Amino acid sequence: MTLVEDSPASTAEVRPPRWRSVVGWTLIAVLLVGVAWIGMQVAATAPSETRSLDPEGRDDVGALALAEILRDRGVDVHVFRSRSDARAAIDDDTTLVMSNPYTLSDEGLAELLAPAERVVFLSAGAHLLSEQGLGQYAAASLTSASADCVVPEFAEIGTIVPDRLFVAADGVQSCFGDAEGAAVLVAESDGVRTTVVDGTKLFSNAYLAEDGNAALGLALLGQTQRVVWYVPTLGDSDVEASTAETLGDLTPPWVTPAILLLLLSGVAAAVWRGRRFGPLVSETLPVTVRASETMHGRARLTARAGDAPHAAAALRDGAQRRLARGLGLAARATTDEIADAASDRLRIPRGTLQTLLGGALPTDDASLVEFARRLAELEDAVENSRPADRGDR
Structure with a gap:
């Protein structure tokens, strides 16, 4: 007796039926036509009456x-x-x-x-x-x-x-x-x-x-x-105004049906000959670039150009983000908010740190080194003055 082995299951992707793609594209086309029609109606409608300072209006703009x-x-x-x-x-x-x-x-x-x-x-x-x-x-x-x-x-x-x-x-x-x-x-x-x-x-x-x-x-x-x-x-207006002629009034009667027919023909052609996208396929990139290499490359370019203000701006930006995180501020906190919060933490007058965190940037290497040292000292001071966590009590 000859035993017939079962054929292995096919590994080919099973694509959805074509009618689903046709229905999907048709719905998208109908939606686009509907949105365009609503937009034309809104554009052709006269501006509505304002309810601003209406003595019987209960909303925010009423009076x-x-x-x-x-x-x-x-x-x-x-x-x-x-x-x-x-x-x-x-x-x-x-x-x-x-x-x-x-x-x-x-x-x-x-x-x-x-x-x-x-x-x-x-x-x-x-x-x-x-x-x-x-x-x-x-x-x-x-x-x-x-x-x-x-x-x-x-x-x-x-x-x-x-x-x-x-x-x-x-x-x-x-x-x-x-x-x-x-x-x-x-x-x-x-x-x-x-x-x-x-x-x-x-x-x-x-x-x-x-x-x-x-x-x-x-x-x-x-x-x-x-x-x-x-x-x-x-x-209650007494202003006599004539209605402006629309684009439909200025064109022959057959233009609008012809445009609609062309739109429908374009949609039908897109459904008929449009490309059918298959399932997503993951692809291994040929080269992997580490983030640290990008950072070092930008640093070398900045050093080669002698661009002290650019380097100082990068140092200040990083210091501000770390200070905001250490002070419990939002990620989008402004420079003044960070400076005031740091001043309060260090118990020094407000306005003392505005120049360091928001003033002019250094223009030479010596000033850049001093600027970086002051930023580091500020971060250390804020970190060392952080209140003790509740778990340490």
């Missing part, structure tokens, strides 16, 4: 907190999203408040402002500043500012951190700033007082509690018994 503070102080706050209703609600003891009325024409804004004797703009554009004769935006910036003007209601506010500054026109009072720019402009003409401030951050719910922001809001809006707060909306 509900300021409106509620005014109501707690006995001020009647009435919110309108129609300019005709807002105009009808204005009387002699009313402050008209609004953000930049970008949805109104110059004529529509003038009609709204006509019965008002006290107007406060919580934000403004360059056109509004010019049209109202208030001034223009300034290029300067301030970290903090106090009133520094003769407006009585600003006397007890303290300091604020303004976002954007204005340059006042002739005859316009500027407050909370200096000669290069001010955060608040106050103009009085024919019994009408107009105030403008960029309060996008000052009066929003997220920033109202900081510095003197709430006090400034009360000083601007709390001087009358009633506040008529008009919120500009696209639905």
Whole structure:
């Protein structure tokens, strides 16, 4: 009897069925087409209305907190999203408040402002500043500012951190700033007082509690018994605008179907003739380069070039990383943070180590040697001053 040995199992890789690759590529193509279509729709959509400083907005950019503070102080706050209703609600003891009325024409804004004797703009554009004769935006910036003007209601506010500054026109009072720019402009003409401030951050719910922001809001809006707060909306716009022609309007009707057909043809060709990737295969590299050889090579190049600043920068970078690790700081700690933490550990005044860890680099070999010695001494001092571990107690 002849025994037939079993053939050994095949070692060839079993590839997945081709239909899986076809389905996968089809899904990717559909996803790409869907993303492109959504992107075109978003690009063709008109910009949405801003909700910044909405007196009924509860999010970070809204101004509900300021409106509620005014109501707690006995001020009647009435919110309108129609300019005709807002105009009808204005009387002699009313402050008209609004953000930049970008949805109104110059004529529509003038009609709204006509019965008002006290107007406060919580934000403004360059056109509004010019049209109202208030001034223009300034290029300067301030970290903090106090009133520094003769407006009585600003006397007890303290300091604020303004976002954007204005340059006042002739005859316009500027407050909370200096000669290069001010955060608040106050103009009085024919019994009408107009105030403008960029309060996008000052009066929003997220920033109202900081510095003197709430006090400034009360000083601007709390001087009358009633506040008529008009919120500009696209639905209340009187600006006549024509819809811009799209690319589809400018091309013949057959272009869009032809483009879609070409895209589908390209996807089909990619699925049909595209390369099928097999399983990953590990490959042994012909040469192994140790990290130490790379380090020594860079060191020899630096020494040959006599580049002391480059070598000093490498020494400082390594020392900073080791100091940050020894001081328990984050890997991305700044030079000032490392220097201050090391000063605190060594109980020396802050600012002593800033020059060593962040100052000018040495330019010659002698200075480089001294620089390296000082860094080593600092690392040793920090290491030796480390508190004892709890396990040693």
